[in-house]
Amino acid sequence: xxxxxxxxxxxxxxxxxxxxxxxxxxxxxxxxxxxxxxxxxxxxxxxxxxxxxxxxxxxxxxxxxxxxxxxxxxxxxxxxxxxxxxxxxxxxxxxxxxxxxxxxxxxxxxxxxxxxxxxxxxxxxxxxxxxxxxxxxxxxxxxxxxxxxxxxxxxxxxxxxxxxxxxxxxxxxxxxxxxxxxxxxxxxxxxxxxx
Numbered sequence: 001x002x003x004x005x006x007x008x009x010x011x012x013x014x015x016x017x018x019x020x021x022x023x024x025x026x027x028x029x030x031x032x033x034x035x036x037x038x039x040x041x042x043x044x045x046x047x048x049x050x051x052x053x054x055x056x057x058x059x060x061x062x063x064x065x066x067x068x069x070x071x072x073x074x075x076x077x078x079x080x081x082x083x084x085x086x087x088x089x090x091x092x093x094x095x096x097x098x099x100x101x102x103x104x105x106x107x108x109x110x111x112x113x114x115x116x117x118x119x120x121x122x123x124x125x126x127x128x129x130x131x132x133x134x135x136x137x138x139x140x141x142x143x144x145x146x147x148x149x150x151x152x153x154x155x156x157x158x159x160x161x162x163x164x165x166x167x168x169x170x171x172x173x174x175x176x177x178x179x180x181x182x183x184x185x186x187x188x189x190x191x192x193x194x195x
Contacts, residue, residue: 024159057072111132112132115132115146
């Protein structure tokens with residue numbers, strides 16, 4: 001099974017880029033879009049001057065729990081830039097979604113409460129809400145993470161979308177939103193919550 005088939009079997013169709021899209025990114029955006037793979041893992045990510053975006057991480061079911069995912073994240077952390085990724089909201093009927101969230105929390109990632117992300121899938125035409133997680137060596141603000149997400153969305157997710165899919169994804173302003181009030185509310189709830 002090749003790297004794309006591994007990702008395709010693991011990720012829902014509404015979250016997948018086409019193989020052609022990913023190969024085009026690797027070829028034409030090879031200065032920022034990368035593939036790191038072994039028989040145990042596939043990591044697709046974009047590295048910009050000021051941040052890293054993890055597009056896909058797949059770890060073989062046989063090697064899960066052996067530290068492979070931790071090593072991949074540590075390698076990215078060594079670059080000393082904020083790391084951003086999208087995860088599907090926890091679905092309690094899908095234990096993988098809960099395990100993923102637990103893994104990233106253990107790795108020191110925070111949930112961006114003030115960033116809304118809801119994109120219509122070109123594959124299924126369904127709304128696909130996602131959660132934004134981030135890790136920052138310098139305690140960057142969620143507003144800064146939001147600005148970096150916008151840049152990534154336009155440079156990676158919508159790259160040549162019309163040419164590749166015959167139609168365009170929604171504009172960045174339709175997909176991403178920033179709500180300072182929800183961040184404040186979450187901070188206040190955490191302060192008020194009994195320990």
